[in-house]
Amino acid sequence: MTTTKGILIFAHNNEEIDYFKLAVINAYYIKENLGIHDITVVTNKFSYDYNVKNVGKEFIDNAVSNIVFTEKDKAFKNANRRLYKDTSHTNKTLPFYNVDRCDAYDLSPYDETILIDADYLILSNTLNNCWGHENELMMNWHYEDIMSDRNDPSLKRLSPFGIKMYWATVVYFKKSNYAEQFFNTVKHVRDNNNYYQDLYRWPGSLYRNDYSFSVAAHMLGGFVDKAIPQLPIPSLYKTFDTDDIHSSPRKNEILFYLEKPKSLGDFVLCKWREMDIHVMNKWAINRVSEELINHVT
Amino acid sequence: MTSKLTIALEFANYRQTLNIQHNNLKSKVQTLLTYSINGGSFIVDLSLITFIEMLIKRKEDSVVLLDVYNNPIEITDLEDFLEEILSRYFEATNEYHAEYSKLKKSRKVHKLIDLELDDNN
Numbered sequence: 001m002t003t004t005k006g007i008l009i010f011a012h013n014n015e016e017i018d019y020f021k022l023a024v025i026n027a028y029y030i031k032e033n034l035g036i037h038d039i040t041v042v043t044n045k046f047s048y049d050y051n052v053k054n055v056g057k058e059f060i061d062n063a064v065s066n067i068v069f070t071e072k073d074k075a076f077k078n079a080n081r082r083l084y085k086d087t088s089h090t091n092k093t094l095p096f097y098n099v100d101r102c103d104a105y106d107l108s109p110y111d112e113t114i115l116i117d118a119d120y121l122i123l124s125n126t127l128n129n130c131w132g133h134e135n136e137l138m139m140n141w142h143y144e145d146i147m148s149d150r151n152d153p154s155l156k157r158l159s160p161f162g163i164k165m166y167w168a169t170v171v172y173f174k175k176s177n178y179a180e181q182f183f184n185t186v187k188h189v190r191d192n193n194n195y196y197q198d199l200y201r202w203p204g205s206l207y208r209n210d211y212s213f214s215v216a217a218h219m220l221g222g223f224v225d226k227a228i229p230q231l232p233i234p235s236l237y238k239t240f241d242t243d244d245i246h247s248s249p250r251k252n253e254i255l256f257y258l259e260k261p262k263s264l265g266d267f268v269l270c271k272w273r274e275m276d277i278h279v280m281n282k283w284a285i286n287r288v289s290e291e292l293i294n295h296v297t
Numbered sequence: 298m299t300s301k302l303t304i305a306l307e308f309a310n311y312r313q314t315l316n317i318q319h320n321n322l323k324s325k326v327q328t329l330l331t332y333s334i335n336g337g338s339f340i341v342d343l344s345l346i347t348f349i350e351m352l353i354k355r356k357e358d359s360v361v362l363l364d365v366y367n368n369p370i371e372i373t374d375l376e377d378f379l380e381e382i383l384s385r386y387f388e389a390t391n392e393y394h395a396e397y398s399k400l401k402k403s404r405k406v407h408k409l410i411d412l413e414l415d416d417n418n
Contacts, residue, residue, distance in 0.1 A: 129333035134368045148320050149313075229366050232338035234327035246412075255410060258317070268310060270317050271410035275325055 005131050006038030006065075006110035011118045012072065012097040013047040017084065017282045020047040021055060022118040025289055027063035028296040029122045033252065040066040042100065042107055062297075068107050070100050080207050085241035086283040087257075088265045101168065101209045102190055105175075105183035115171040119285060120278045123252040127276065129232040130172040137179045138229050139171040139213065143236040146270060146277070147243070147258040158211060159201040163218045164225045167236055168209035169278050178220075182228075185216035238278040243267075245284040251295035254279075254288075314406050322396050329389035332382060337362070337370030341382045341389075349379045 007030050011023035020043055027039045041064050048067060051060060060067075082096040100107075104115045114127055130138065141164045143155070158165055173179040189196045189212040200218075202211045221227020239256055244267065246255035252274045257267035279285050285292070330341045339345060339362070352360055352375055359373045372378050400409060407414040 124328065126328050126331070129331055129338055131333075132336050133333065133338070134336040134364075134370070135366060144324070146317070146321065146324075148317065232331055232333050232365070234324060234331060237324065249411070255412065260313075268313050268317065269406060269410050269412070270314070270321070271412075272321060273325070275321075275328055 003111035003132075004038065004109070005036065005112040006040060006108070006114075007034070007036055008040050008042065008104055008108050008110075008113050008115045009118050010042045010098070010101050010104075010115075011047060012044055013050060014095045014097065016092060016094055018047075018051070018286065019043075019118045019282070020051045021289065022282065022285055024051065024055065024060055024063050025285070025292055026116070026118060026121060028293065029252075031063060032296045033122050033125050034128055035125070037065060038110060039064050040068060040107070040109060042068045042070060042103075044072050045069055046072075066109065070103075070107075072097065073099055076207075082206050084282070086281055087244050088242045088259060096206065098207065098209055099190065102183055102186035102212065104171070105173065105180055108173075108175075111175050113173055113175075115168075115173070117169045117278065119280065119282055120169050120276060121254075121285075122276050123254075123272075124274045124276055126233050127170070127172075127231075133172065133174075133232070135172075135229045136174045136176045137172065137182055138231045139166050139168065139217070140230045140233070140236040141166045141214075141226055142230060143167055143238055145238055145240065146256070146272060147239070147261070147268075150240075150261045154203070158214055159203065162201055163214060165210055166214040166217050166228065168213040169236060170231060170276075171213070172231060182216055182220050185220055186212050189215045233276075236278065237272075237275060239280060241280040241282075243279075243281055243284070245279070245281070245288050248288050248291040248295065311404075311406050311409070314409050315400065315403075318400055318409050319397075322393060322400070326389045326393045329385060329392070332385055334378070334381075335370050335372065337364030337368055338366065339364055339382070341386050346379070346382055346386060349375055349382065353379060 009023040011019040013019050023041045030036055030039055076099045077095045077097050080096050081093050083091055084094050085091045112131055114130055156165060193207055196215050200215055217228040242259040244257040246257055248254050254272045256270045256272055258270050260266045332339050332341050358375055361369045361371050364370045403409045
């Protein structure tokens, strides 16, 4: 029996950020670098229609094989607002619609799924190491900022004396009892957010999947830290929203402006090539979206 | 003094960029040296290569190895496995060598990141 495998991306636009377009650009890179053609984007009618109007249906259909529409929870959308930065010079508070990510297990049509953020750019074939794995569920707590001088302890644990923080940026799962249990636990944490925030003491009022996935990992791992295995990749590489993109001069290559840790608003250049990368500055991706697309179409 | 300081700051920028590019190269090598097969994942290194060679010399053709997660993974064709890990190892190290040599020769920031600029700028 052959198992189906595919990529799942959640993409709900807000007033400023076109997550759906990021997902489509990423889908082109996924097809090119992973050779995976089964790509599902979970979105809403507004985000989809906006992109059909702007980039065309054909452009979307050439990259994305399956679109799943969900209804937006408007109360959640209005309540869950976060600070987005386009470098340290510009910031905006906008809705952050991430409430349905824990439905990934139910929404995925595949036996094996890699769930990724729309802004986790697939510039290599590294994630192909996941398919057919013995581990039914994998995600990373280890991450690396590509500007190695920066160190933010708040990204390592939920609170200074709390549990290890897992990143929901990339999650591999197989349809299995264990993975189903895991996602049910994430939903339970989401639905009882205040209680778990009190218990695990994460800061702020923003609902983050990184937190609910970390709590679920801790609970399902028998209340042991780092109990869920990490992805078969050396690290989850990241840039932050205080960084910018200079250009994408070649296929699978991005030149970043990385903000210096001790001189905010001041940058060093960095060439990043043929490794997947989480780019937190969404505006920056949009500014070079034409270049990115030209390399893979 | 001002021009000396400018030169010093430029050099600091160069060193910082060089360090970042070198770290990126190391990360890329680590990525290339991760190999998954039969539901397990392995880091290709000298000890894995030597161990597999030794097993082949002992005429073993099918063995169970512990992968990076300590899962037992059955490898049924050791010759094929060795060929694959050797090829990955040399692909990674050759690329590392080529890129590292380029970095060593680059004396300006834009050269470190392959950005085409007039050298006099």
